Amino acid sequence: MDNKTTHQKAWFFVLPVVVLVAFNAIIPLMTVVNYSVQETFGDNVFFWEGVKWFEDVLNSDRFHASLLRQLMFTGIILAIEVPLGVAIALTMPKKGPWVSVCLVFMAMPLLIPWNVVGAMWNIFALPDIGLLGHAINGMGIEYNFTRQPFAAWFTTVLMDVWHWTSLVVLLAYAGLRSIPEDYYQAAKIDGAKPWAVFLHIQLPKLKRVLTIAILLRFMDSFMIYTEPFVLTGGGPGNSTTFLSIDLVKVALGQFDLGPAAAMSLIYFLIVLLVCWVFYTLMMKNEDQ
Amino acid sequence: MSKITLKNLRHSYLSHPQRDEDWALKEMSVEWSDGGAYALLGPSGCGKTTLLNIISGLVTPTQGEVWFGDVEVSHLPADKRNIAQVFQFPVVYDTMTVFDNLAFPLRNRDVNETDIDWKVREIAAMLDLSETLMKRASGLTADGKQKISLGRGLVRSDVNAIMFDEPLTVIDPHLKWILRSKLKELHQQIGNTMIYVTHDQTEALTFADQVVVMQEGEVVQIGSPVELFERPQHTFVGHFIGSPGMNVLACELDQGQPVYGGATVETTGKVAVEDPTARLEIGIRPEFISFADDGIAVSVEKVSDAGRVNIVETRHGDDVIKLLVPDGGNVPSENAFLKFDPDHTQVYANDWMVS
Amino acid sequence: MKKISAVPIIYILFLMLPIYWLVNMSFKTTNEILGTFSLWPQEFTVANYVKIFTDPTWYTGYFNSLTYVGLNTVISVTVALPAAYAFSRFRFLGDKHLFFWLLTNRMAPPAVFALPFFQLYSAIELFDTPLAVALAHCLFNIPLAVWILEGFMSGVPKELDETAYVDGYPFWRFFIRIFLPTIAAGIGVACFFAFMFSWVELLLAKTLTSVAAKPIAATMTRTASTAGYELGLLAAAGTLTIIPGAFVIYFVRNYIAKGFALGRV
Numbered sequence: 001m002d003n004k005t006t007h008q009k010a011w012f013f014v015l016p017v018v019v020l021v022a023f024n025a026i027i028p029l030m031t032v033v034n035y036s037v038q039e040t041f042g043d044n045v046f047f048w049e050g051v052k053w054f055e056d057v058l059n060s061d062r063f064h065a066s067l068l069r070q071l072m073f074t075g076i077i078l079a080i081e082v083p084l085g086v087a088i089a090l091t092m093p094k095k096g097p098w099v100s101v102c103l104v105f106m107a108m109p110l111l112i113p114w115n116v117v118g119a120m121w122n123i124f125a126l127p128d129i130g131l132l133g134h135a136i137n138g139m140g141i142e143y144n145f146t147r148q149p150f151a152a153w154f155t156t157v158l159m160d161v162w163h164w165t166s167l168v169v170l171l172a173y174a175g176l177r178s179i180p181e182d183y184y185q186a187a188k189i190d191g192a193k194p195w196a197v198f199l200h201i202q203l204p205k206l207k208r209v210l211t212i213a214i215l216l217r218f219m220d221s222f223m224i225y226t227e228p229f230v231l232t233g234g235g236p237g238n239s240t241t242f243l244s245i246d247l248v249k250v251a252l253g254q255f256d257l258g259p260a261a262a263m264s265l266i267y268f269l270i271v272l273l274v275c276w277v278f279y280t281l282m283m284k285n286e287d288q
Numbered sequence: 289m290s291k292i293t294l295k296n297l298r299h300s301y302l303s304h305p306q307r308d309e310d311w312a313l314k315e316m317s318v319e320w321s322d323g324g325a326y327a328l329l330g331p332s333g334c335g336k337t338t339l340l341n342i343i344s345g346l347v348t349p350t351q352g353e354v355w356f357g358d359v360e361v362s363h364l365p366a367d368k369r370n371i372a373q374v375f376q377f378p379v380v381y382d383t384m385t386v387f388d389n390l391a392f393p394l395r396n397r398d399v400n401e402t403d404i405d406w407k408v409r410e411i412a413a414m415l416d417l418s419e420t421l422m423k424r425a426s427g428l429t430a431d432g433k434q435k436i437s438l439g440r441g442l443v444r445s446d447v448n449a450i451m452f453d454e455p456l457t458v459i460d461p462h463l464k465w466i467l468r469s470k471l472k473e474l475h476q477q478i479g480n481t482m483i484y485v486t487h488d489q490t491e492a493l494t495f496a497d498q499v500v501v502m503q504e505g506e507v508v509q510i511g512s513p514v515e516l517f518e519r520p521q522h523t524f525v526g527h528f529i530g531s532p533g534m535n536v537l538a539c540e541l542d543q544g545q546p547v548y549g550g551a552t553v554e555t556t557g558k559v560a561v562e563d564p565t566a567r568l569e570i571g572i573r574p575e576f577i578s579f580a581d582d583g584i585a586v587s588v589e590k591v592s593d594a595g596r597v598n599i600v601e602t603r604h605g606d607d608v609i610k611l612l613v614p615d616g617g618n619v620p621s622e623n624a625f626l627k628f629d630p631d632h633t634q635v636y637a638n639d640w641m642v643s
Numbered sequence: 644m645k646k647i648s649a650v651p652i653i654y655i656l657f658l659m660l661p662i663y664w665l666v667n668m669s670f671k672t673t674n675e676i677l678g679t680f681s682l683w684p685q686e687f688t689v690a691n692y693v694k695i696f697t698d699p700t701w702y703t704g705y706f707n708s709l710t711y712v713g714l715n716t717v718i719s720v721t722v723a724l725p726a727a728y729a730f731s732r733f734r735f736l737g738d739k740h741l742f743f744w745l746l747t748n749r750m751a752p753p754a755v756f757a758l759p760f761f762q763l764y765s766a767i768e769l770f771d772t773p774l775a776v777a778l779a780h781c782l783f784n785i786p787l788a789v790w791i792l793e794g795f796m797s798g799v800p801k802e803l804d805e806t807a808y809v810d811g812y813p814f815w816r817f818f819i820r821i822f823l824p825t826i827a828a829g830i831g832v833a834c835f836f837a838f839m840f841s842w843v844e845l846l847l848a849k850t851l852t853s854v855a856a857k858p859i860a861a862t863m864t865r866t867a868s869t870a871g872y873e874l875g876l877l878a879a880a881g882t883l884t885i886i887p888g889a890f891v892i893y894f895v896r897n898y899i900a901k902g903f904a905l906g907r908v
Contacts, residue, residue: 006734013729014741016722017785024782025748028759091650098647100896105655108662111888113708115845115860116881123668123878124661129676131664162658169654185346186379190440191367191396200381200392223752226845230864244754244846251758252850264755275750 035261053262063263065238066246073242074221077160081217082210084161085168090202092173103173106166118230121159125231145232149239152232156240159227164220168213175209176202215278222271243267290357290448292320292343292481297352299338305350312338313349314505320449320483325475327492328485330502331528336485337453339502343483344451345369356448372441373451377458378433382426386417389425390439397444411442414474431463438471442478449481456491468495489529501525517573518632523639526571532599535577535609536636539570546570546635549584549604554630557643566637572628574599577611579620580627584609587623602626662885668878676874691879701880704859707773709887711848711858714777716837719784720792720830727792728818732801742793745786753846756782761850775851776858780841787840788833795829835895842888859884 036053038046057063093099109117127133127144132155136143145151183201192200225244228234234241234249241249247267251260299313308314313335320326320343328336341347342354345366354362361369381389390408399407412418415435420428425436434455441450452471456464472495475482486492492499493513501508501516501524509521520526526534539548541561546553548570561568586602586609597612600619609626613619635643668676669691670684679685695701729735730742760779761770769775803825807817823830845860852858863880 005732007732008735010729010733010735010738013725013733017726017745017789018741020718020722020778020781021745021748021785024756024760024779025751028756028763031759031762032755088650088654091648093647093651098651102647102651102655104892104896105658106651107892108885108889109658111839111842111885111892113843113845113860113884115863116884119863119877119881120661120665123874124664129680129874131660131682134680162661165654166658180377182375182377182379185366186373186375186437186440188346189344189366189371189373190393192392193396196396200383204381204383219750223754225754244752247752247754248757248846251754252761257758260758264752267752268755271750271752272747275747 032261032264035257036265039258049258053258054266057259057262057266062246066241066243069239069241070222070243073157073160073224074218076157077164077221078214078217080157080161081165081168082214085165085213086172086206086210088165088169089172089176090198092169094177103170106169109163109166112163114226115230117159117163118227121155121162121227122231125155147236149236152236152240156228156231159231160221160224163227164217167216171209171213172206175206179205211278211281215275218278219271219275222274291322292449293353293355294318294320294343295353295355297339297342297349297354299335299342299347299350299352312505313342315352316507318500318507318510320481322481323479324481325472325495325497326481326483327496327499328483328502329487329489329492329499329528331487333504334502335505336487336502338505340373340451340453340483340485343449344371344373346373370444370446370448371451372444372447372449373453374434374437374441374455376454378430378437380425380428380433380436382424384425385422386412386425386428386436387421389436390417390443393440393444407443407445411439414442414477415439415470430458431460431467434459434467442474447480449483452482452484454486455484456486464491471495489531493529501528503528519634519641520571521641523569523571523636526573526634530573530575532574532610534571534573537570537572537607537609539568539635541568546633551584553628553633555633555635555643556631557634559635559643561635561637561642563637567639569636569639570628571634571636571641572632574610574612576629576632577609578627578629579611579613579618580625583625583627585623586626588620591619665878665885666882668875669882671875671878673873673875688875691875692883694876695879695883701859701862704857704862704880705883707852707856708842708848708858708860708884711773711776711780711856712838712841714773715780715784715841716834718777719781719788719837720833723785723788723792723833724823724830727789727796728822730789730793731796732804742789745789749783749786749790751782753844757846757850760847764851770851771853771855773856776848776856777841779847779851780844784837784840788837791833791836792826792829795826795832799825831895835891838891839888 037049037051039049039052040046092102112120122130124130125132125145127137133143133145142148143151145155179201183205184197187197187201223244224242225248228240228242229245232240234245238246244267247260247263250256250263254260295317296315297313297317298311298315300311302310305311328339330336338347342349345361345364345368348363352362353360356369366373381392384392387408390411391404394404394407409418409421412421415438417432417435417439420432425433428436438450438455441447456467459467468491471482471484484492484495493516497512498510499513499516500510501522503522503524509516509525511519511521516525516529520529520534523534523536526536537548539546539553541547541559542552544559546555546559546568553570584604586604588600588602589608590601592599592601593615595615597614598617598619600611600613602609602611602624604626611626633643634641667683670687670689672686672688672690675681675684675686730738756779764770764775764779769778799822803821804817807821808814812821845858848858849861849864852861859880863877
């Protein structure tokens with residue numbers, strides 16, 4: 001499928017992109033690497049510290065705690081959003097006027113600024129003035145996400161499911177629409193039951209799309225900052241302080257450049273590693 | 289196994305069809321005898337796939353009835369009609385082995401495993417798939433996958449008829465020939481009714497005993513390949529079949545005989561034209577025209593080499609008339625006369641044969 | 644109308660609930676919100692909206708946000724077009740690695756870049772300008788745009804380029820007059836996603852601005868943290884941010900499925 005011509009002049013085409021992205025990526029990263037191996041007491045005076053910050057971070061309980069919280073959060077929302085998204089996509093109409101209506105409404109949460117998402121859920125879940133908070137407390141369950149860690153987790157997870165499941169739905173829906181009608185007709189003639197149709201026709205064809213969906217949701221949830229920060233501020237206490245929130249606290253709050261930089265690099269590396277594994281698996285599937 | 293009958297069938301994909309064009313299938317009644325090998329031939333969009341899907345049950349007809357033997361099945365879903373269908377693009381279950389693919393329809397119908405085993409192996413042997421039974425279906429070539437699709441239809445012992453919807457479209461040319469012969473062989477071995485949709489006349493004429501020619505939702509002619517060639521009932525059949533197709537020339541009628549080029553044209557059959565205002569045409573195949581010393585005056589325009597024959601294009605007035613001259617035969621250089629074989633000259637009124 | 648399963652309807656209702664609550668609050672006074680609990684405003688008021696439309700600290704927030712988002716979309720898609728063409732049509736030294744490196748930037752946690760960006764953009768004296776945010780967002784929007792456009796461009800057969808070349812079209816004329824219209828849907832999808840990710844991202848937007856180019860997000864959070872929760876105002880401000888998104892989705896609704904179908908979000 002590769003009928004490209006070899007053309008070194010193509011570099012001129014990609015030059016603007018390379019310049020802009022490199023400017024934003026390489027210079028800051030160099031700064032971060034720089035900070036991660038040095039110590040400063042202000043006045044732009046730096047002392048070489050080697051891997052001290054990395055060791056500190058990797059050994060710090062605080063880092064372990066926020067990493068653990070992050071992994072738990074990402075795990076939970078992946079386990080909910082992916083199956084739920086696929087299930088909803090399966091029930092969506094294939095054609096007709098309802099299709100646009102569904103797609104438009106489902107896409108809406110994706111276009112709301114993330115701080116508004118956080119603020120909206122804040123207002124929505126507050127015990128006295130929020131519809132959800134009021135309703136849950138009205139059922140006799142004590143619920144206050146500003147005070148109870150479990151309630152905070154519940155609300156944060158629910159908010160993320162509300163916010164991002166539509167992405168999975170839209171991706172899965174597009175994947176389902178690309179399956180030719182012949183497959184369903186042949187399955188009908190073969191006498192296949194709906195579950196068999198799902199297992200043998202739909203799921204295999206959705207593999208590529210699902211990989212992308214899982215990858216995106218993993219990445220974005222692992223980096224999540226604004227929504228939970230606006231909703232809970234990381235609390236109560238630090239029960240919902242995920243990795244990004246913790247990092248920003250250290251970097252911009254405390255201005256601990258060294259530890260922040262080391263943490264940043266470790267963070268970035270984790271994301272890259274997982275993504276690389278997924279990307280390789282995805283490419284392997286394509287070749288089959 | 290039983291006869292398939294279509295009574296007064298008419299179908300539209302629109303919910304409120306108004307005009308003639310809104311109907312994908314115009315009114316038709318057709319009988320398909322038990323065990324026959326049929327081809328549904330016609331250009332794209334003529335309705336052949338619609339007709340096929342109505343017979344197989346994937347589409348419910350707007351009007352009319354479908355009968356299998358003595359049972360009306362018009363509203364019976366496809367999986368209850370004891371038919372199998374092979375589609376244009378190979379449909380295989382990628383995650384399963386070839387064996388499991390073939391076994392799938394039987395497993396869905398709760399057949400026990402021992403029966404499944406020998407049946408699958410029997411069909412696999414027939415289709416030359418025995419070597420690949422344990423391989424994953426996704427790894428096969430296109431023709432292998434189509435064989436699997438076909439096999440899934442053959443494993444079921446309750447299959448009355450097998451439908452083919454342009455199944456050789458994605459197959460390489462040299463394999464097409466092999467598969468076509470295989471299908472013909474299978475038909476002789478098993479004897480199911482087979483209905484084969486195609487827009488390729490070679491496929492239709494070599495596979496089928498009877499060809500159903502369709503155009504714009506209508507069945508234009510049903511007949512054996514020879515009948516279609518020698519006596520096309522409709523100018524469309526004349527055009528479509530044969531390469532090059534039949535010459536169709538506007539003519540007039542004079543005392544019951546067609547007149548063309550100022551002279552009366554002889555025809556063996558009697559001409560019976562009911563509608564005096566009808567548009568009249570003569571149809572004659574290039575195979576049945578020859579150069580003569582007298583007859584219709586033409587100028588020779590072009591000679592193309594087509595292997596064993598040469599296709600000569602001549603012109604009479606505004607009309608282009610093509611004829612075939614065997615290789616090595618004499619072709620006049622500029623002006624000549626043509627003679628039409630009376631046995632094979634037909635007259636058409638409004639495209640339908642009247643002679 | 645063809646019947647629709649209940650599941651999508653229930654899901655959509657679930658999605659609309661918090662939005663409805665927000666809109667509900669935006670038409671109440673803060674006193675009413677804190678005082679009584681009701682499903683619709685007892686005393687319907689547009690005072691919150693009036694305040695936003697008349698108070699410069701508020702409406703400039705919207706202008707600023709729309710400015711940097713617009714700038715970013717234009718920059719990202721414009722530079723992505725030739726690059727995507729190169730990836731689609733040419734093989735060159737390091738092309739696969741370059742493409743992969745671009746994608747890794749989409750995977751970069753913004754939090755990692757917060758502090759370095761703050762220092763970088765201050766150093767080049769772009770701090771507190773819409774341009775700073777627009778450029779910063781290029782980090783992940785350009786790779787995204789390149790990825791999407793490359794996908795669409797690969798769907799156009801190379802024969803089109805070759806025909807134009809043989810016909811004697813100068814390259815830029817071919818690119819602008821013939822090629823771009825062919826991938827118009829792709830450009831629409833790329834613009835949509837660039838708009839979307841820039842409009843919603845706020846960590847970097849807040850970090851790189853303070854007063855002059857403050858985005859609406861910063862104004863909103865300031866309101867929330869000062870004593871005296873101006874809830875009604877907050878709700879109105881939030882509701883207004885939903886509107887541009889709703890508009891954009893409505894316009895591209897026919898392309899949403901197509902764009903996602905490429906699986907290239």
